[in-house]
Amino acid sequence: MNASTIVANRPMGRLRKSIFHDTGSRRAIVSLILFLVFWEVGSQSKAWFGVQLPWIGMVPAPTAVFSAWGPLLLDPSYWQSWWQSSYRVFFGFIAAMILGIPFGLLMAVSKNYRDTVFPVFEIFRPIPPLAWVPAAIIFWPTQEMSIAFVTFYGAFFTVVLNVIGGARSIDVRYFQSARSMGANGWDIFRRIILPGTLPSIVIGATVGMGITWEVVVAAEMISGGGNSMGGAGGGLGFFIWNSYVGGSYPQIVVGMISIGIAGYISSTIIRWIGSRATPWLRMR
Amino acid sequence: MNAVIQSNAFEAKQRERNMNTKGTKGAIRIEKVDKVYDPEGAAVKAVDTCSLDIGAGEICMIVGPSGCGKTTLLNAIAGFHSISNGTIYLDDELLCGPDKPKAEPGPDRVVVFQNGALFPWKTNLENVAFGPIMQGTMSKKEAFEKARDMMASAGLNGSENSYPGETSSGVRRRVEIVRALMNDPKVLLLDEPYRALDSLTKSVMHEALLDIYYKNKVTIFFITHDLEEAIFLGHKVVIMTTRPCRPKKILDVDIPHPRDYNVLTSKRFRELMDETMEAVHEEAMKAFERGEKEG
Numbered sequence: 001m002n003a004s005t006i007v008a009n010r011p012m013g014r015l016r017k018s019i020f021h022d023t024g025s026r027r028a029i030v031s032l033i034l035f036l037v038f039w040e041v042g043s044q045s046k047a048w049f050g051v052q053l054p055w056i057g058m059v060p061a062p063t064a065v066f067s068a069w070g071p072l073l074l075d076p077s078y079w080q081s082w083w084q085s086s087y088r089v090f091f092g093f094i095a096a097m098i099l100g101i102p103f104g105l106l107m108a109v110s111k112n113y114r115d116t117v118f119p120v121f122e123i124f125r126p127i128p129p130l131a132w133v134p135a136a137i138i139f140w141p142t143q144e145m146s147i148a149f150v151t152f153y154g155a156f157f158t159v160v161l162n163v164i165g166g167a168r169s170i171d172v173r174y175f176q177s178a179r180s181m182g183a184n185g186w187d188i189f190r191r192i193i194l195p196g197t198l199p200s201i202v203i204g205a206t207v208g209m210g211i212t213w214e215v216v217v218a219a220e221m222i223s224g225g226g227n228s229m230g231g232a233g234g235g236l237g238f239f240i241w242n243s244y245v246g247g248s249y250p251q252i253v254v255g256m257i258s259i260g261i262a263g264y265i266s267s268t269i270i271r272w273i274g275s276r277a278t279p280w281l282r283m284r
Numbered sequence: 285m286n287a288v289i290q291s292n293a294f295e296a297k298q299r300e301r302n303m304n305t306k307g308t309k310g311a312i313r314i315e316k317v318d319k320v321y322d323p324e325g326a327a328v329k330a331v332d333t334c335s336l337d338i339g340a341g342e343i344c345m346i347v348g349p350s351g352c353g354k355t356t357l358l359n360a361i362a363g364f365h366s367i368s369n370g371t372i373y374l375d376d377e378l379l380c381g382p383d384k385p386k387a388e389p390g391p392d393r394v395v396v397f398q399n400g401a402l403f404p405w406k407t408n409l410e411n412v413a414f415g416p417i418m419q420g421t422m423s424k425k426e427a428f429e430k431a432r433d434m435m436a437s438a439g440l441n442g443s444e445n446s447y448p449g450e451t452s453s454g455v456r457r458r459v460e461i462v463r464a465l466m467n468d469p470k471v472l473l474l475d476e477p478y479r480a481l482d483s484l485t486k487s488v489m490h491e492a493l494l495d496i497y498y499k500n501k502v503t504i505f506f507i508t509h510d511l512e513e514a515i516f517l518g519h520k521v522v523i524m525t526t527r528p529c530r531p532k533k534i535l536d537v538d539i540p541h542p543r544d545y546n547v548l549t550s551k552r553f554r555e556l557m558d559e560t561m562e563a564v565h566e567e568a569m570k571a572f573e574r575g576e577k578e579g
Contacts, residue, residue, distance in 0.1 A: 173401035182419035195405035
């Protein structure tokens with residue numbers, strides 16, 4: 001008789017087993033419910049117990065948030081905010097990948113190139129993307145392009161650093177054995193360096209995607225979210241800012257959760273693509 | 285079914301014929317080779333006037349303490365590193381010498397590395413088919429067909445479409461040897477390929493290697509620091525001095541091939557062990573006292 005059967009034979013063990021049934025999704029649901037309950041109780045603390053809990057007592061309650069969310073779901077301008085932030089993230093992210101991957105590979109492959117470019121790269125890297133907002137507004141003809149640029153900038157350095165790190169950590173034996181089996185320079189690039197760097201590219205993309213969401217929202221708030229679109233049409237960042245200015249606090253939280261969901265969906269997509277691009281890592 | 289039996293019988297006959305004959309290509313002649321690392325600075329002499337003749341189709345086992353410079357020698361033959369002095373010939377053709385310190389790496393001398401160098405992003409089958417496709421000697425289809433055949437005859441059916449990361453280390457090592465043999469090399473360079481394996485897997489791998497050898501008859505240059513392994517496998521065992529590396533003692537193993545595990549308990553095997561143990565131990569002590577690092 002092993003440990004697990006002992007547990008299963010005890011009444012509590014059986015109960016626990018039937019509730020949780022070893023599925024992660026059940027745990028996720030339970031933790032979400034607990035979180036919402038805690039939040040509701042916390043923000044209603046003044047009305048219910050007469051004592052306002054610090055910090056959480058000032059946050060709109062989930063019931064208020066959801067009742068503000070309901071009508072928004074039918075409001076096209078809310079969905080337009082989603083759409084606008086999403087395509088800014090998409091373009092900034094794609095641009096960061098398209099420029100960042102070759103840039104990083106070049107730095108990894110060519111010492112001359114690395115020696116020349118790396119110092120400049122390292123000076124630009126610590127500059128926070130948001131510090132670029134004013135300059136970007138001045139440089140780029142449209143506000144849309146300014147936001148896209150800042151978004152791109154946020155993801156670019158992460159992508160590049162991951163590519164360099166990934167390419168340079170490829171085991172030298174792979175190059176040696178490929179060479180001795182008759183591979184030429186291009187073969188080695190295509191069949192060793194590229195697939196060898198792919199796992200790091202996926203990591204860079206996942207992290208970079210998170211950064212683009214952080215950056216796009218802040219950029220939308222600061223730049224006013226593209227006034228040419230009119231009103232609340234300036235992306236989720238502007239949606240939050242507008243709710244703040246308009247004093248509808250539950251909507252702020254709606255905007256925040258929307259970003260959370262959007263970011264989660266984006267990372268899931270990247271992870272899905274990534275695991276298909278690197279099937280040899282899937283079984284681990 | 286019938287065809288399988290027939291081909292097995294054919295194979296067995298062919299093997300029998302092959303057992304006691306050596307191959308005809310892949311003789312290596314190493315003449316007075318020196319290798320000095322960092323000649324301007326630290327000037328570490330890794331190999332010192334090393335001369336060695338390895339016959340075509342011979343299994344030559346190189347035994348020496350860690351860090352003695354035996355891998356340097358292998359890298360020189362493979363064309364990964366240059367030599368400082370001397371010459372190395374393969375079948376009387378110059379590999380490297382005074383005017384050409386570094387040999388060109390090529391498919392006639394394929395290395396099987398210490399910790400394995402199968403490409404993790406390719407399936408085992410794709411790994412095995414890699415060489416001929418790269419060299420352009422076969423179409424993709426032909427290469428995959430031959431790869432499948434070779435894997436099957438090495439008892440590796442079933443792991444073709446797995447990735448190396450999904451297969452056991454013993455299978456991986458065999459796949460890597462098959463991958464090397466796909467290139468129809470003259471010489472197989474093995475750099476302590478079984479070092480990371482447990483002793484049970486290792487004994488299976490030894491017999492698998494001999495099996496592959498009896499079918500293919502390539503010259504094998506095998507680095508190890510396991511004397512038992514060396515005598516069990518080799519036609520010739522070369523005991524190297526500690527750094528700088530040079531042959532200290534060359535032992536002709538007169539136990540006839542084909543060998544199997546009964547050899548290990550035979551009287552002759554023990555005699556040969558006793559004969560060489562002292563030489564190996566002496567060098568190991570020297571290396572230990574000097575605190576040589578792995579390499």
